[in-house]
Amino acid sequence: MSARVLREGRARLWLEPEDRGLAYGDGVFETLLVHRGQPVWWQEHWQRLVRGAARLGLPLPDENEVRHECMALLAETRGRGVLKIILTRGIGGRGYAPPADALPTVVLSTHPAPPAPRAGGLQLRWARTTLAVQPALAGIKHLNRLEQVLARAEWNDPEVDEALMCDGEDRVVSAVAANLFVLLGGRWLTPSVERCGVAGIAREWLLANVPGAAVAELNAAEISRADALFLCNSVRGILPVRRLGMREWPRDDAVAPLRASLAAAQPAFGDGEH
Amino acid sequence: MSARVLREGRARLWLEPEDRGLAYGDGVFETLLVHRGQPVWWQEHWQRLVRGAARLGLPLPDENEVRHECMALLAETRGRGVLKIILTRGIGGRGYAPPADALPTVVLSTHPAPPAPRAGGLQLRWARTTLAVQPALAGIKHLNRLEQVLARAEWNDPEVDEALMCDGEDRVVSAVAANLFVLLGGRWLTPSVERCGVAGIAREWLLANVPGAAVAELNAAEISRADALFLCNSVRGILPVRRLGMREWPRDDAVAPLRASLAAAQPAFGDGEH
Numbered sequence: 209m210s211a212r213v214l215r216e217g218r219a220r221l222w223l224e225p226e227d228r229g230l231a232y233g234d235g236v237f238e239t240l241l242v243h244r245g246q247p248v249w250w251q252e253h254w255q256r257l258v259r260g261a262a263r264l265g266l267p268l269p270d271e272n273e274v275r276h277e278c279m280a281l282l283a284e285t286r287g288r289g290v291l292k293i294i295l296t297r298g299i300g301g302r303g304y305a306p307p308a309d310a311l312p313t314v315v316l317s318t319h320p321a322p323p324a325p326r327a328g329g330l331q332l333r334w335a336r337t338t339l340a341v342q343p344a345l346a347g348i349k350h351l352n353r354l355e356q357v358l359a360r361a362e363w364n365d366p367e368v369d370e371a372l373m374c375d376g377e378d379r380v381v382s383a384v385a386a387n388l389f390v391l392l393g394g395r396w397l398t399p400s401v402e403r404c405g406v407a408g409i410a411r412e413w414l415l416a417n418v419p420g421a422a423v424a425e426l427n428a429a430e431i432s433r434a435d436a437l438f439l440c441n442s443v444r445g446i447l448p449v450r451r452l453g454m455r456e457w458p459r460d461d462a463v464a465p466l467r468a469s470l471a472a473a474q475p476a477f478g479d480g481e482h
Numbered sequence: 483m484s485a486r487v488l489r490e491g492r493a494r495l496w497l498e499p500e501d502r503g504l505a506y507g508d509g510v511f512e513t514l515l516v517h518r519g520q521p522v523w524w525q526e527h528w529q530r531l532v533r534g535a536a537r538l539g540l541p542l543p544d545e546n547e548v549r550h551e552c553m554a555l556l557a558e559t560r561g562r563g564v565l566k567i568i569l570t571r572g573i574g575g576r577g578y579a580p581p582a583d584a585l586p587t588v589v590l591s592t593h594p595a596p597p598a599p600r601a602g603g604l605q606l607r608w609a610r611t612t613l614a615v616q617p618a619l620a621g622i623k624h625l626n627r628l629e630q631v632l633a634r635a636e637w638n639d640p641e642v643d644e645a646l647m648c649d650g651e652d653r654v655v656s657a658v659a660a661n662l663f664v665l666l667g668g669r670w671l672t673p674s675v676e677r678c679g680v681a682g683i684a685r686e687w688l689l690a691n692v693p694g695a696a697v698a699e700l701n702a703a704e705i706s707r708a709d710a711l712f713l714c715n716s717v718r719g720i721l722p723v724r725r726l727g728m729r730e731w732p733r734d735d736a737v738a739p740l741r742a743s744l745a746a747a748q749p750a751f752g753d754g755e756h
Contacts, residue, residue: 211499222497223498223499225485225589230501230589231625232507233507234627239576264631296504302564305634305635305638315504317499319576338616341615344629345628351505352626353505354625354626357502357538361539376616
């Protein structure tokens, strides 16, 4: 892993300990797939970063400057991998009040590509940790992620790949680090992210490009009787689900056309690219 | 301000950018009043830090080592001030799963003492931002504080000192950076922190030491018809409230005996010590 911290026009290897990203999680982040040395869906990620920054009132860095530093960092790690971009409100003394003259901190880091998904489909469980209903923070990819940490800490069985999370009112929201689509009544449905959860880039692509795909309110019983499930995120693409708790779905042909469409639009997600 | 970062037995001036405190807010913190060069309520703060770490499954640093570094840092800033202690899960690659072998990061920093409270009592408003109901995180002082940042960003009128926050179900919880007590029917009542909010050290002291003080469910109407209000936290002690929105409380003698009791127990909170 390599990392750079950009502040006031300089690139460094370390973070100041008084950064509000540490103090309060006062920032947002993006995690991009890197394919053949290039970040995938850069515009979509940058636009979501901008939306998140607007919601929180964060100062914005210059896109070209950040992209330039990203490409410099990626030059060291050719091929496939992951690029993470953190944007924080920068330095601010003690106290929650955002400084009027805040200057952004940007932390860039590169990471290995994720492992290939489990052959035959993912194996999921239900998380006990719930997602709190907070419309002010829903949808954006902010740095307050203790709920995800607690949910992911619930298991270390290597046979379990991911967990589905509900909100405090028993609506299914997403997996810990991916969005969820379910096939019900011949349509692909995904939960709303207006009360909690993250509006994933892959989820947005699917909603825009899969005929009939829609947002719907879903409970655990509906998930269990779905005809097929998959998870998705912008680093791993579409991940078919084989098992959720006791329920098992046989190898399902419904997901294959979606994977083919995604691969046609973004070759980084083609089979054999993992 | 001075700061030290403690990791693996070494003290440094900077933070590694891959710290999980930044990535996910994966940690807890304490903010201590420093009086005559000594941290006030050290044991109580340390115990709360330990409780928060246990809830999140964080590795614990050695108390004596942390206290030793705190005292070294405070030697530079004699007199009155504030000491902040952040504990994080340390370094962990990309991904929410807590590393099995995590080593804690401790960030210490010193800050100026807060200004003396407004003569005649605080002036409060109601925050529009609500606190999400999340029992898994309620009570502890974790690093996921975007709700407080958003609430504090709602005003910059210097005539407003603090804001009261409700949860998503219209229960009053606390101020942005302080707990709340209200005098109703002759008893001092404070909201529960089992669904959201922080179990403040001053709040705990008051619940244990003020006859009849109790936890109660309170809505906005009840707050407005209370006979007296005050805020409290471990840095500023007891802060009488003069105004909340349109409602005004005349200078109230009900709070004075509590302030006297607190000052008797902790001379750092005596009048004239600000």
